[in-house]
Amino acid sequence: MIINSAVRLLDKASEKYCDNVALTDENGSLTYGEYKKTAMNVAGGLLQYLDKSNKVKPVVVCMKKSKEMVCTFMGIMYCGGCYVPTQSDIPLSRLEKIVENLNPVLIVYDDTTKEHVLSANLQVKCVSYDMLSCSKANEQVIEQIVSQIVDTDPIYMMYTSGSTGVPKGVTVSHRGVVDYAIWTSKTFGFTQEDIFGNQAPFYFDNSIFDIYTCLLTGAQMNIIPESLFMFPSKLPEFIRDNGITTIFWVPTVMINVANSGALSLVKMPTLKNVLFCGEVMPNSALNVWRRDAGELMYANLYGPTEITDVCTYYIVDRKFDDNEKLPIGIPCENMKAIILTEDGKQAQKGEQGELCIGGSGVSLGYFNAKEITDKAFIQNPLNPYYHERLYRTGDICYMSEDGLIMYVGRMDSQIKLKGNRIELGEIENAAQCLEEIENACAIFDSENEKIFLFAETSHKLVLRKVNNELKKYIPKYMLPTELVCLEKLPHTANDKIDRVTLKKTYITGEIQ
Numbered sequence: 123m124i125i126n127s128a129v130r131l132l133d134k135a136s137e138k139y140c141d142n143v144a145l146t147d148e149n150g151s152l153t154y155g156e157y158k159k160t161a162m163n164v165a166g167g168l169l170q171y172l173d174k175s176n177k178v179k180p181v182v183v184c185m186k187k188s189k190e191m192v193c194t195f196m197g198i199m200y201c202g203g204c205y206v207p208t209q210s211d212i213p214l215s216r217l218e219k220i221v222e223n224l225n226p227v228l229i230v231y232d233d234t235t236k237e238h239v240l241s242a243n244l245q246v247k248c249v250s251y252d253m254l255s256c257s258k259a260n261e262q263v264i265e266q267i268v269s270q271i272v273d274t275d276p277i278y279m280m281y282t283s284g285s286t287g288v289p290k291g292v293t294v295s296h297r298g299v300v301d302y303a304i305w306t307s308k309t310f311g312f313t314q315e316d317i318f319g320n321q322a323p324f325y326f327d328n329s330i331f332d333i334y335t336c337l338l339t340g341a342q343m344n345i346i347p348e349s350l351f352m353f354p355s356k357l358p359e360f361i362r363d364n365g366i367t368t369i370f371w372v373p374t375v376m377i378n379v380a381n382s383g384a385l386s387l388v389k390m391p392t393l394k395n396v397l398f399c400g401e402v403m404p405n406s407a408l409n410v411w412r413r414d415a416g417e418l419m420y421a422n423l424y425g426p427t428e429i430t431d432v433c434t435y436y437i438v439d440r441k442f443d444d445n446e447k448l449p450i451g452i453p454c455e456n457m458k459a460i461i462l463t464e465d466g467k468q469a470q471k472g473e474q475g476e477l478c479i480g481g482s483g484v485s486l487g488y489f490n491a492k493e494i495t496d497k498a499f500i501q502n503p504l505n506p507y508y509h510e511r512l513y514r515t516g517d518i519c520y521m522s523e524d525g526l527i528m529y530v531g532r533m534d535s536q537i538k539l540k541g542n543r544i545e546l547g548e549i550e551n552a553a554q555c556l557e558e559i560e561n562a563c564a565i566f567d568s569e570n571e572k573i574f575l576f577a578e579t580s581h582k583l584v585l586r587k588v589n590n591e592l593k594k595y596i597p598k599y600m601l602p603t604e605l606v607c608l609e610k611l612p613h614t615a616n617d618k619i620d621r622v623t624l625k626k627t628y629i630t631g632e633i634q
């Protein structure tokens with residue numbers, strides 16, 4: 123049977139697993155029955171704002187991470203809308219840029235985010251979760267709306283860092299999400315007995331794995347309190363005390379837990395599946411897990427936001443030395459991974475090229491941004507016969523002798539810091555908004571995981587004050603860790619900022 127909308131998964135789960143615990147957070151739990159009821163109530167409230175016309179209906183959700191936030195996503199889908207999750211403390215200037223690009227129907231806030239959202243200068247209707255959830259939905263009206271959804275319609279948009287300073291709204295389809303959930307549950311054999319320990323923020327696409335795999339299988343999603351991630355040594359206890367069977371975390375969190383030493387002290391008898399995605403997973407840390415947490419199912423998943431979460435995977439099936447690299451593996455079902463050389467040909471085994479992704483998980487593109495969409499989503503150059511979209515990941519990869527894709531690095535200045543995707547250009551753009559800064563250049567010191575901001579300025583600036591200003595434009599995880607003030611930034615012969623000289627002078631010390 124074709125599932126035209128991912129919210130059909132909630133319909134099914136609420137029948138099949140009505141009394142199973144579906145969502146848990148620090149304030150309690152909801153069963154699948156209650157999950158659907160709450161989502162329907164939210165839908166009832168939303169219907170007052172969303173008209174029934176056929177246009178895209180984006181709804182921004184700026185709430186504290188909670189089970190209510192997930193119910194809001196589902197409520198939006200019941201109304202034929204698509205949800206746009208943001209950080210609860212999203213910088214207002216970023217929110218304004220998103221609103222300008224998106225022209226949303228509505229912004230949903232809760233008690234924690236109310237003041238923040240309402241202090242922004244937005245020409246959009248804002249409404250509280252409490253208002254929405256105390257409504258009632260007409261089931262027939264909802265059914266009629268859901269039956270009109272086509273599986274290629276957008277389900278969510280996630281805004282990711284843009285090098286020009288404007289975040290890009292990756293628009294993903296229902297089909298991508300449903301296919302992905304079918305693949306995850308089949309590949310890893312999840313059942314209603316599973317309990318997922320959710321780490322990923324809901325504005326980060328790793329959360330799609332948790333939300334929709336649970337929906338499809340009747341498993342429970344336990345939203346780990348965000349504050350706990352500041353104390354990685356406590357995470358194994360959380361896993362043990364909550365009977366968690368499955369985690370899908372960014373490697374940074376797994377590394378922090380490995381370094382905390384807690385894995386050798388706390389037994390986690392229920393834990394079976396350890397999956398990770400979002401950045402390179404060093405084998406030195408994975409080997410600590412394998413030694414101390416045991417030989418569980420470990421899997422390295424790979425995928426950019428522009429694909430529905432994940433497009434390749436590798437189930438760890440042998441011992442790796444600390445300094446070896448983990449493959450990112452093979453394509454997921456219904457996905458295609460092609461490595462293209464600079465001249466658009468398929469790379470030979472061992473030859474490096476850009477990883478390009480095709481298949482049902484490829485997103486619909488960047489919302490309301492045709493030019494950048496056309497650059498990143500291209501016709502498959504190996505297929506001259508019909509329209510076949512590929513997403514150019516910007517990741518340099520090669521195919522190993524045994525047919526596994528190996529990740530090498532980036533082709534551009536996009537970086538990953540603690541699992542967060544950052545375009546250095548977005549930091550530079552934000553810095554240039556500050557009055558005292560004439561010109562700016564951001565460079566990543568990958569060895570020490572530091573972002574250097576080089577500012578052309580005649581003022582004596584201090585990092586703390588600069589960051590206080592930058593916080594208005596960019597999220598906290600993008601803030602520079604070092605500031606170097608220069609009267610003039612060095613330039614190359616063709617008048618570009620000389621990044622190499624800056625790096626060698628101030629970061630590696632190769633130029634004295």
Ligand code: AMP
Pocket residue numbers: 282327398399400401402403422423424425426427428450515517529532538541542543
């Ligand atoms: P995001 O859009 O935040 O999911 O970031 C996507 C980028 O993260 C990819 O293009 C890669 O550069 C990197 N990435 C994701 N998963 C992995 C992985 N398993 N190994 C190495 N890099 C990864």
